[in-house]
Amino acid sequence: xxxxxxxxxxxxxxxxxxxxxxxxxxxxxxxxxxxxxxxxxxxxxxxxxxxxxxxxxxxxxxxxxxxxxxxxxxxxxxxxxxxxxxxxxxxxxxxxxxxxxxxxxxxxxxxxxxxxxxxxxxxxxxxxxxxxxxxxxxxxxxxxxxxxxxxxxxxxxxxxxxxxxxxxxxxxxxxxxxxxxxxxxxxxxxxxxxxxxxxxxxxxxxxxxxxxxxxxxxxxxxxxxxxxxxxxxxxxxxxxxxxxxxxxxxxxxxxxxxxxxxxxxxxxxxxxxxxxxxxxxxxxxxxxxxxxxxxxxxxxxxxxxxxxxxxxxxxxxxxxxxxxxxxxxxxxxxxxxxxxxxxxxxxxxxxxxxxxxxxxxxxxxxxxxxxxx
Amino acid sequence: xxxxxxxxxxxxxxxxxxxxxxxxxxxxxxxxxxxxxxxxxxxxxxxxxxxxxxxxxxxxxxxxxxxxxxxxxxxxxxxxxxxxxxxxxxxxxxxxxxxxxxxxxxxxxxxxxxxxxxxxxxxxxxxxxxxxxxxxxxxxxxxxxxxxxxxxxxxxxxxxxxxxxxxxxxxxxxxxxxxxxxxxxxxxxxxxxxxxxxxxxxxxxxxxxxxxxxxxxxxxxxxxxxxxxxxxxxxxxxxxxxxxxxxxxxxxxxxxxxxxxxxxxxxxxxxxxxxxxxxxxxxxxxxxxxxxxxxxxxxxxxxxxxxxxxxxxxxxxxxxxxxxxxxxxxxxxxxxxxxxxxxxxxxxxxxxxxxxxxxxxxxxxxxxxxxxxxxxxxxxxxxxxxxxxxxxxxxxxxxxxxxxxxxxxxxxxxxxxxxxxxxxxxxxxxxxxxxxxxxxxxxxxxxxxxxxxxxxxxxxxxxxxxxxxxxxxxxxxxxxxxxxxxxxxxxxxxxxxxxxxxx
Ligand SMILES: Nc1ncnc2c1ncn2[C@@H]1O[C@H](COP(=O)(O)OP(=O)(O)OP(=O)(O)O)[C@@H](O)[C@H]1O
Ligand SMILES: [Mg+2]
Numbered sequence: 001x002x003x004x005x006x007x008x009x010x011x012x013x014x015x016x017x018x019x020x021x022x023x024x025x026x027x028x029x030x031x032x033x034x035x036x037x038x039x040x041x042x043x044x045x046x047x048x049x050x051x052x053x054x055x056x057x058x059x060x061x062x063x064x065x066x067x068x069x070x071x072x073x074x075x076x077x078x079x080x081x082x083x084x085x086x087x088x089x090x091x092x093x094x095x096x097x098x099x100x101x102x103x104x105x106x107x108x109x110x111x112x113x114x115x116x117x118x119x120x121x122x123x124x125x126x127x128x129x130x131x132x133x134x135x136x137x138x139x140x141x142x143x144x145x146x147x148x149x150x151x152x153x154x155x156x157x158x159x160x161x162x163x164x165x166x167x168x169x170x171x172x173x174x175x176x177x178x179x180x181x182x183x184x185x186x187x188x189x190x191x192x193x194x195x196x197x198x199x200x201x202x203x204x205x206x207x208x209x210x211x212x213x214x215x216x217x218x219x220x221x222x223x224x225x226x227x228x229x230x231x232x233x234x235x236x237x238x239x240x241x242x243x244x245x246x247x248x249x250x251x252x253x254x255x256x257x258x259x260x261x262x263x264x265x266x267x268x269x270x271x272x273x274x275x276x277x278x279x280x281x282x283x284x285x286x287x288x289x290x291x292x293x294x295x296x297x298x299x300x301x302x303x304x305x306x307x308x309x310x311x312x313x314x315x316x317x318x319x320x321x322x323x324x325x326x327x328x329x330x331x332x333x334x335x336x337x338x339x340x341x342x343x344x345x346x347x348x349x350x351x352x353x354x355x356x357x358x359x360x361x362x363x364x365x366x367x368x369x370x371x372x373x
Numbered sequence: 374x375x376x377x378x379x380x381x382x383x384x385x386x387x388x389x390x391x392x393x394x395x396x397x398x399x400x401x402x403x404x405x406x407x408x409x410x411x412x413x414x415x416x417x418x419x420x421x422x423x424x425x426x427x428x429x430x431x432x433x434x435x436x437x438x439x440x441x442x443x444x445x446x447x448x449x450x451x452x453x454x455x456x457x458x459x460x461x462x463x464x465x466x467x468x469x470x471x472x473x474x475x476x477x478x479x480x481x482x483x484x485x486x487x488x489x490x491x492x493x494x495x496x497x498x499x500x501x502x503x504x505x506x507x508x509x510x511x512x513x514x515x516x517x518x519x520x521x522x523x524x525x526x527x528x529x530x531x532x533x534x535x536x537x538x539x540x541x542x543x544x545x546x547x548x549x550x551x552x553x554x555x556x557x558x559x560x561x562x563x564x565x566x567x568x569x570x571x572x573x574x575x576x577x578x579x580x581x582x583x584x585x586x587x588x589x590x591x592x593x594x595x596x597x598x599x600x601x602x603x604x605x606x607x608x609x610x611x612x613x614x615x616x617x618x619x620x621x622x623x624x625x626x627x628x629x630x631x632x633x634x635x636x637x638x639x640x641x642x643x644x645x646x647x648x649x650x651x652x653x654x655x656x657x658x659x660x661x662x663x664x665x666x667x668x669x670x671x672x673x674x675x676x677x678x679x680x681x682x683x684x685x686x687x688x689x690x691x692x693x694x695x696x697x698x699x700x701x702x703x704x705x706x707x708x709x710x711x712x713x714x715x716x717x718x719x720x721x722x723x724x725x726x727x728x729x730x731x732x733x734x735x736x737x738x739x740x741x742x743x744x745x746x747x748x749x750x751x752x753x754x755x756x757x758x759x760x761x762x763x764x765x766x767x768x769x770x771x772x773x774x775x776x777x778x779x780x781x782x783x784x785x786x787x788x789x790x791x792x793x794x795x796x797x798x799x800x801x802x803x804x805x806x807x808x809x810x811x812x813x814x815x816x817x818x819x820x821x822x823x824x825x826x827x828x829x830x831x832x833x834x835x836x837x838x839x840x841x842x843x844x845x846x847x848x849x850x851x852x853x854x855x856x857x858x859x860x861x862x863x864x865x866x867x868x869x870x871x872x873x874x875x876x
Contacts, residue, residue, distance in 0.1 A: 233742050237726070237733055244719045251678065251708070251716040252731035253699030 027304060027311075030350030031318065038343040047335065055333035062328020063321035069328070071203060071212035075282060077320025078215040079104070079274040079294045084301035084312040085226045086138075086270030091307040092230060093263035094243035099145055099160025100271040101295025102167030103138040107272020108279045109171060110137025112190050112286045113180060115197035115279075123196035130197045131218070131276050138272015139265040141167070146264025150257035156264070164295070172288050182285070190286040199281035213281040219313075222270060227309040229266070239263050271295060300348045319344065374435060374451055374532040374564060375399050376421070381430035383416055385773070388765050390416040392588040394430070398533060403555060403565045405579030405596065407572075407608055409805045410777025411763040413588040414568050415457070418535045421566075422454035423447030453526030454535040457776060457803075458714070459518055463511040467504055467521050468493050471528050496527050500557045516547035523554065534558065535566045538776070540574055541803050544663055544831060552578055570777070570805045572601040584608050609807040617813050617838045620821045622858040624841070625654030627690070628794050628825030629675070634684030636670045644670035646849035647684070652794065652825035657816065659840030660829045663871055667849040668829045669711065672798050675827070676708045677701045688794065702731055707787040711798030711829070717783040720772030724764050725753040727771045728786050735790075760785035761811065776803045781812070788815050795819050795826045801835060813839060833867060845870040
């Protein structure tokens, strides 16, 4: 074969038009459509036009309008992206893991307990080890579901939902154990994370109220690592193969049980890291239900990001912005923060139904080519 | 009803699948559409059936131009297609499948299945189809499922029926029955387009033949005046040899020994019943038999995909009865699965990803935990060239390749690594004559360089052309063995053994 043809074959376009439509066009349209429908919802609930405008201005200002807004957006986005990456990994392997919430809780607990148990260690050792404890806590907890799925065939959706409930109660129980509960407190609350185990805040030299912390770097590193795992590593190849066609993966000699357990463990590890990020970077201790629904929102983030690491990053930042901006909206315009949930939900509806988006907004899309024989 | 395609051009990105195609389809006639893998047959028919919209050109029905916005429009205009891969709901009955989407309804919009059943029976009678309207699809053999697809099209009162490689999945007996149906339809005044790679079939059933190459019509012919050789040359553009040239038979040591092996199906029925056989270095052993007599289970067990219930499998003298799939790959066992869509490839993956589906861990393609995609892409480019896989690039989605090119992709992957034993199920299903010739050469090459080759095929001609020894499987047992090294084997005798008539 001549070099020229080889080159042509190898260098042909990497990202096709369809990828572009799926990864960028559909999400953008979905967000715009959701905002419009959000406005419509407000109109229908007798909010006047001026307030609507004011609330969207507040949404923008509160998410990107100031240094503090940016800091809040990043703080809210970090755990969403971390957990979302884990879920994306699982989705790619064909596992619909609903258990990020429980994995966040277990990871967070592990990080807190490790943190205050070895409070004497210097920060350079204690912080990484506490984070690692979080990763392991989440990974082990998720492996239970993976292992049950691989050995008994029980469906991971059911398993992870059950494990979420167990995690909630388990955390409540742990928080009232003398070894964990804060001394002198009757309510369930953990001992505080020692300063040496805290994720350092990054911008306190500008303004002590800026909450953005070193977890942001964890988030960026995780995006790169997950990208590498999925698209460059042998393990990721196995994940994707068994996600797309388990039978062909089996014929190719991949071990489905092993893949299921490792994919769940990897997903749980990232969710556990999200939990550690929360307790070590934001909360400073564990309280009942400190996961605060992040594990569920992360499902939306992973879906919106099309289970692609970069997509998850963008989607996480968007949802972080909605959350930060939503709080501002409530303050400035007096619009209920629930509206933000509605907008988030609408985005998901549009994302989950790309065909719907294509049908309502036909501009810019190629005519569907139809499927192959 | 006559249909005319005028100047049809269809592109997929840079690929021109159809270029300025003119074609006429007439009532009461079977048009045979012939062409290499990837020539553009399916695409052209998808245009005709409204699935794709042509970039240029027009479709005329009885002289009047029409435009289809989807398959619904085409079927309303009387054009229906039976696809290469069936589109039936397995848990529904025949009647339910037939009416799906056009359900007859009675009072209050209730589904009127009674009428549906009656109409199915009427169609049955008219064309001699013999399908039970109440049978569940999943319980029916492939040949009958195909008839359901045909009934579906007839139910929507199509006058033009497009049949895309209908015989690829049929047993020889089913093909005969199928031809009777085609003739009945033709005599009833329907227009039929029949796509196949089997030249005998097209010579037998077609009234007119059009040959398509690289997206263009390159010739028309009268089946009464043409023979296989001429057709093949028209199609491929060069002379094709139907004879396989092999080195003299010189078997070496045993590569594979199967000793008294019993294998169960998923439902614990016996699939393979105390079978013993061997494959030596330098020989091709062909297993003939009607599908469903245990061949698939045997192959799965030999490649580590199915547990062996009793007995032993030896490979180069070592016991591998319980070795994993991966372990066998590493030892040099190649496996061409009989169902490429289900097991041989991942349609959503690129050609390159599919090319290393079971070798990505090899040091040629990865170092440590990382896959070296540069090496993968470069090797894939080589393989696509060597095996003549028609793809716009190594990054093309494998599912977008034509059926035959997908099969070549699987064969290329398996034969391009170090092998000592090649296990192949239906290695040339859906391939054009040129590609069959090529793949047969590669299999013979493997044999001549000392591999053992085990082939399972429902094509008796393929078994006869390739094998040194022929085994016949019936109801899980080897019921006959023929030595093909000394002269040609009697086809009739094999046929009898396949039907279970003891020799
Ligand atoms: N949806 C698609 N996207 C991109 N390329 C396509 C698509 N469909 C078909 N092609 C390309 O168009 C060409 C013609 O394909 P087509 O399926 O029509 O061939 P065919 O004649 O039916 O071959 P076969 O006998 O192997 O089934 C091929 O090169 C194929 O790769
Ligand atoms: Mg085709």
